[in-house]
Amino acid sequence: MCGYARVTTKKxxxxxxxxxKLEIPNNDDTVNNLxxxxxxxxxxxxxxxxxxxxxxxxxxxxxxxxxxxxxQARNCVENTFGLISSxxxxxxxxxxxxxxxxxxxxxxxxxxxxxxxxxxGPYVTSTMFDRQEDTNxxxxxxxxxxxxxxxxxxxxxxxxxxxxxxxxxxDNYMHFFNNQGSVDFQEDMDWKLNRHKFSDITLLRExxxxxxxxxxxxxxxxxxxxxxxxELIGPKIRKQxxxxxxxxxxxxxxxxxxxxxxxxxxxxxxxxxxxxxATSLSFIIPETCKAIFEALQxxxxxxxTTKDEWKTVAMGFCDRWQxxxxxxxxxxxxxxxxxxxxxxxxF
Numbered sequence: 001m002c003g004y005a006r007v008t009t010k011k012x013x014x015x016x017x018x019x020x021k022l023e024i025p026n027n028d029d030t031v032n033n034l035x036x037x038x039x040x041x042x043x044x045x046x047x048x049x050x051x052x053x054x055x056x057x058x059x060x061x062x063x064x065x066x067x068x069x070x071x072q073a074r075n076c077v078e079n080t081f082g083l084i085s086s087x088x089x090x091x092x093x094x095x096x097x098x099x100x101x102x103x104x105x106x107x108x109x110x111x112x113x114x115x116x117x118x119x120x121g122p123y124v125t126s127t128m129f130d131r132q133e134d135t136n137x138x139x140x141x142x143x144x145x146x147x148x149x150x151x152x153x154x155x156x157x158x159x160x161x162x163x164x165x166x167x168x169x170x171d172n173y174m175h176f177f178n179n180q181g182s183v184d185f186q187e188d189m190d191w192k193l194n195r196h197k198f199s200d201i202t203l204l205r206e207x208x209x210x211x212x213x214x215x216x217x218x219x220x221x222x223x224x225x226x227x228x229x230x231e232l233i234g235p236k237i238r239k240q241x242x243x244x245x246x247x248x249x250x251x252x253x254x255x256x257x258x259x260x261x262x263x264x265x266x267x268x269x270x271x272x273x274x275x276x277x278a279t280s281l282s283f284i285i286p287e288t289c290k291a292i293f294e295a296l297q298x299x300x301x302x303x304x305t306t307k308d309e310w311k312t313v314a315m316g317f318c319d320r321w322q323x324x325x326x327x328x329x330x331x332x333x334x335x336x337x338x339x340x341x342x343x344x345x346x347f
Contacts, residue, residue: 024049032176035169039074046166051173056241065182066174079129079141084113087123199275200255219258229292230254236291237284248276248284256281257288 024036040052053070054063085091088109095102116123129141200218207215208223216222221229230251237254239247256274259265260281267278267285276284293301304310310327317326 032180034172034176037169037173039070039077041074046162046170048163048165048169050166051170054170054174062174062178065178066170069177069183075130080113082141083124083128084109086128087113199252200259200273201252204255218262219255220262221258226254226258229295232295233288233291236295237288248280252276253284253288257285257292260285261289 027033027035030036035048037049037051040050042052044050044052046052051070053067059067090105091109095105097105127142204215204218207218212222219226233254234250238250241247252274256270256276259273260267260270267281270276270281271278274281304313304327313327314325317328318324
């Protein structure tokens, strides 16, 4: 659900310096007597009642666990903004209204969103949201398929004078999540963070240096061709690191895709050699295949569009096969796929 929102102009900042009092529970009424809190990201200032991630610098295991747990819990607000933006496209552009009218416009959208969510019906489906599977891995919701659905985030807050109480409160939550508040899936985080130690990247480094033929057999191309392809598609598939975690690198994404294409292995099988979850692979591999096609199609899948280009093709065909006036040979093959769920008699 979407909460209260407000637009603040520079002229109004002085009027709202006084903190608005919220009737939040006292520590006597909370779990482990911890402060009642709201979860923010790096754009927010650390406060006694606002938690944000620890900086990526000098992260201990305990702090990584805290960042991971906070990231998991904040997923709900990311989904809310993403869904609202996908449903109300006005939010994807600059609103041509004065601040007060723009404020009511945004509030109206939030109210309509909550209204439709509570009423049920076809407004959204479960697949629209990120969802947690049995393996405690989050599967991306459909709203993420369109990058335009993601609203522009706030700038990071560079907080110089953080109160001691705010730091102690965050540390208290960190200790809680690493002790009595711990859950099993948070330890899976280390396996993902140490992906470079356990994945097939380490093996490929050895093969590239000592067994080039095996390297070529593993990826179906030598290291020069791999690096060339990586330079082409890297900008298309590279993701940005966050304070929560380091992104899966473009190199890992391409290796996983090439290995998938070269073998009959499933996502569930590949996750052991790539150290990437099967759910993540289900998004990474199709995205990388699309990037490969878009990067190579003009030079390696180009279709003749002029008479001169067709004549050039015919000359090459004649030189090779002594068959004149031919633009090529054609054939048809049936590529089998599994029937997608919920498609009925379409397949």
